[in-house]
Amino acid sequence: MDIIGKRYWFFGVSxxxxxxxxxxxxxxxMKPGIDFTGGSLIEVQFDSGAAPEPQAVRQxxxxxxxxxxxxxxxxxxxxxxxLKPIDEAxxxxxxxxxxxxxxxxxxxxxxxxxxxxxxxxxxxxAGAVALASVAIALYVTYAFRRVPNAFRFGVAAITSLVHxxxxxxxxxxxxxxxxxxxxxALFLTAVLTVIGFSVHDxxxxxxxxxxNQTLHRRIPFETVVNHSIVQTLDRSINTTLTVLLTLFALxxxxxxxxRHFIVILLIGMFSGTYSSVFNAAAxxxxxxxxxxxxxxxxxxxxxSPG
Amino acid sequence: xxxxxxxxxxxxxxxxxxxxxxxxxxxxxxxxGTWSRDVRIRQGLDLQGGLQVLLEADVADNVVxxxxxxxxxxxxxxxxxxxxxxxxxxxxxxxxxxxxVELPGFEKTEDAIALIKETGLLEFVDAGxxxxxxxxxxxxxxxxxxxxxxxxxxxxxxxxxxxPTAAPTPSETVYHxxxxxxxxxxxxxxxxxxxxxxxxxxxxxxxSKVFAEYTSANIGTYLxxxxxxxxxxxxxxxxxxxxxxxxISGSFTIxxxxxxxxxxxxxxxxxxxxxxxxxxxxxxxxxxxxxxxxLAGAIGLGTVxxxxxxxxxxxxxxxxxxxxxxxxxxxxxxRLLPVTFTLPxxxxxxxSVGMAVDAxxxxxxRLKEELRAGRPLQSAVEAGWSRAWPSIRxxxxxxxxxxxxxxxxxGTFGASIVKGFxxxxxxxxxxxxxxxxxxxxxLLHLVLDRIDFSKRHGWFGV
Numbered sequence: 001m002d003i004i005g006k007r008y009w010f011f012g013v014s015x016x017x018x019x020x021x022x023x024x025x026x027x028x029x030m031k032p033g034i035d036f037t038g039g040s041l042i043e044v045q046f047d048s049g050a051a052p053e054p055q056a057v058r059q060x061x062x063x064x065x066x067x068x069x070x071x072x073x074x075x076x077x078x079x080x081x082x083l084k085p086i087d088e089a090x091x092x093x094x095x096x097x098x099x100x101x102x103x104x105x106x107x108x109x110x111x112x113x114x115x116x117x118x119x120x121x122x123x124x125x126a127g128a129v130a131l132a133s134v135a136i137a138l139y140v141t142y143a144f145r146r147v148p149n150a151f152r153f154g155v156a157a158i159t160s161l162v163h164x165x166x167x168x169x170x171x172x173x174x175x176x177x178x179x180x181x182x183x184x185a186l187f188l189t190a191v192l193t194v195i196g197f198s199v200h201d202x203x204x205x206x207x208x209x210x211x212n213q214t215l216h217r218r219i220p221f222e223t224v225v226n227h228s229i230v231q232t233l234d235r236s237i238n239t240t241l242t243v244l245l246t247l248f249a250l251x252x253x254x255x256x257x258x259r260h261f262i263v264i265l266l267i268g269m270f271s272g273t274y275s276s277v278f279n280a281a282a283x284x285x286x287x288x289x290x291x292x293x294x295x296x297x298x299x300x301x302x303x304s305p306g
Numbered sequence: 307x308x309x310x311x312x313x314x315x316x317x318x319x320x321x322x323x324x325x326x327x328x329x330x331x332x333x334x335x336x337x338x339g340t341w342s343r344d345v346r347i348r349q350g351l352d353l354q355g356g357l358q359v360l361l362e363a364d365v366a367d368n369v370v371x372x373x374x375x376x377x378x379x380x381x382x383x384x385x386x387x388x389x390x391x392x393x394x395x396x397x398x399x400x401x402x403x404x405x406x407v408e409l410p411g412f413e414k415t416e417d418a419i420a421l422i423k424e425t426g427l428l429e430f431v432d433a434g435x436x437x438x439x440x441x442x443x444x445x446x447x448x449x450x451x452x453x454x455x456x457x458x459x460x461x462x463x464x465x466x467x468x469x470p471t472a473a474p475t476p477s478e479t480v481y482h483x484x485x486x487x488x489x490x491x492x493x494x495x496x497x498x499x500x501x502x503x504x505x506x507x508x509x510x511x512x513x514s515k516v517f518a519e520y521t522s523a524n525i526g527t528y529l530x531x532x533x534x535x536x537x538x539x540x541x542x543x544x545x546x547x548x549x550x551x552x553x554i555s556g557s558f559t560i561x562x563x564x565x566x567x568x569x570x571x572x573x574x575x576x577x578x579x580x581x582x583x584x585x586x587x588x589x590x591x592x593x594x595x596x597x598x599x600x601l602a603g604a605i606g607l608g609t610v611x612x613x614x615x616x617x618x619x620x621x622x623x624x625x626x627x628x629x630x631x632x633x634x635x636x637x638x639x640x641r642l643l644p645v646t647f648t649l650p651x652x653x654x655x656x657x658s659v660g661m662a663v664d665a666x667x668x669x670x671x672r673l674k675e676e677l678r679a680g681r682p683l684q685s686a687v688e689a690g691w692s693r694a695w696p697s698i699r700x701x702x703x704x705x706x707x708x709x710x711x712x713x714x715x716x717g718t719f720g721a722s723i724v725k726g727f728x729x730x731x732x733x734x735x736x737x738x739x740x741x742x743x744x745x746x747x748x749l750l751h752l753v754l755d756r757i758d759f760s761k762r763h764g765w766f767g768v
Binding site: 131143193197201203204210232238241245247254258 | 598599601602603605606607609610613614617649650653656657659660661663664667668671675693696697700701702703704705707708709711712714715727728731
């Protein structure tokens with residue numbers, strides 16, 4: 001099986017996913033949730049047992065606060081109301097007019113996050129992602145210190161990690177654009193988890209390269225890498241399969257609130273395995289062969305399809 | 307070789323026995339001698355609801371409350387609430403002058419309010435020549451100037467009976483506040499020159515200046531210590547305190563000195579607070595979500611078990627046994643630590659099941675490779691473990707790195723859901739190192755020592 005020889009096809013597939021995502025990101029598709037922007041969330045249950053149309057609830061609430069209000073139905077008899085940060089008095093006013101209109105309501109939850117807190121969270125989040133990436137890159141470089149060009153392994157691991165983050169950010173932006181999904185603290189958790197596991201897979205492939213390099217010193221690097229990928233392919237597929245099976249079960253049967261989180265994890269796990277198998281090690285080969293010397297020539301390099 | 311395996315077998319049996327003891331149906335409390343532990347599973351606010359209290363700076367609207375003041379208030383309340391023994395309480399600054407306190411699973415509303423009410427404004431009050439009686443209620447200018455003239459209509463119902471500050475009657479003496487608890491740097495318990503317990507305190511540099519000026523000018527007068535408008539101690543200024551270090555001596559017992567020190571330390575709020583609202587949070591997802599997640603977990607686990615059995619045969623079966631041990635051991639740790647279960651936490655656990663299997667997949671794939679290469683069974687088993695180890699180690703360490711960053715991230719802004727997920731995942735990685743590597747290997751050796759599989763490679767999925 002020749003995976004490395006087709007590396008530019010696999011890079012192409014990645015770009016096919018990432019570029020539309022980046023465009024969606026540029027169009028402002030990523031909608032940060034109230035965890036990051038600040039805002040309020042009221043979840044109410046209508047004691048009558050049947051929730052009115054979200055549209056009607058929205059108008060009632062807007063009559064009180066007079067600003068952008070988003071209402072989603074929650075369960076059969078509840079509604080989730082999202083709006084700017086409000087104080088206790090305003091919340092009481094909203095509840096009063098809701099009960100006047102639709103009968104008694106019970107507050108299931110009320111949350112109001114001020115913009116200052118949201119800002120702090122967003123800053124910390126960016127810090128957390130950066131910190132995780134740097135820490136992992138350093139660890140990979142350390143773990144592969146006995147291999148020639150250990151630094152390349154570290155860089156290739158981060159590249160595949162950045163790949164996965166870009167896939168997730170882009171897809172989240174697309175989902176935000178088309179389905180109105182919001183990126184909350186859990187989205188961030190999913191991204192960080194994927195970062196950890198993406199490296200998991202990458203390390204398994206790299207570890208095999210490390211081993212094969214010492215066993216077969218005379219074989220060209222490209223062949224060693226391809227051989228290593230093929231050798232670890234069963235493991236990569238099986239592990240991903242078990243993780244995806246559990247995640248699928250959660251996504252299908254786990255209920256609404258964590259579904260967004262699980263779907264992002266699912267995509268991320270898949271992307272993580274893909275980038276580890278098809279991209280990470282290929283970057284080592286690109287670097288070793290100095291492929292870029294052939295990129296802009298008319299005749300394609302022997303090992304690349306164009 | 308055999309001795310090492312026998313030792314591990316013993317360890318595995320002990321772990322299994324402990325797991326069964328901790329997780330035995332109906333067990334809610336463990337006790338050995340003086341050691342005891344509540345091992346019920348804690349459910350987070352999202353699963354079982356809980357109490358939510360919103361606190362508000364009790365100052366006039368035009369008084370600016372700085373962000374750093376609110377951060378201090380948050381820390382103080384966090385310390386207070388931690389004393390309740392509630393697992394994973396959330397204390398979060400909400401907006402510019404509010405603190406949100408969430409107590410998952412806490413039902414004693416009155417207790418929580420009493421505790422938070424107590425967490426109040428500490429003042430050093432100029433009492434002149436009068437010795438204020440301990441426990442007496444006094445009005446000070448720091449409070450009188452800031453008390454809102456009229457409570458807001460919406461707050462009236464909710465705060466009834468909770469607001470400790472009644473409007474001052476005209477005849478009441480208003481004492482001068484020299485400084486508030488914000489000026490305190492550290493507080494501890496010591497002994498005075500006569501050997502009886504005393505309170506030793508150190509002031510911040512600004513506090514020191516104010517205190518130096520005031521004490522030099524007022525030797526011999528009483529300087530009452532007032533917490534939430536109530537006198538808690540009434541010491542005399544014996545000499546000028548210019549270095550910011552002071553001692554409160556009086557008729558303290560060790561206990562009362564400790565208590566006062568705690569009040570000084572934790573009551574040192576830079577702004578007065580009032581309970582604006584208390585609310586019991588209904589489960590946003592509720593028991594239904596819990597049931598669904600459990601079902602999803604069972605289906606996921608079942609599928610993985612089946613997959614391992616069909617694909618890897620004998621070692622797969624042993625890995626499944628190890629997986630059972632893994633699930634039980636993780637559950638024991640959640641109960642012992644304890645870890646509060648939230649929905650993402652459950653997701654973290656279920657995800658870590660998949661990861662626990664990963665170590666076995668790595669080993670077994672390697673084992674199959676070695677068998678195909680013609681190695682004899684015993685040495686193929688050895689090679690499977692020793693060669694898969696570096697990648698298991700390196701990949702698990704990188705996951706642990708991510709987990710620790712998530713725990714830090716979740717902890718700093720009170721997102722207990724993020725923290726819960728990362729904690730369960732980290733525990734999963736650590737436990738799986740034991741069950742997937744050591745337990746599976748020991749079980750496999752146990753079987754191979756008794757039954758000759760050397761001619762039956764089909765049992766290994768080759």
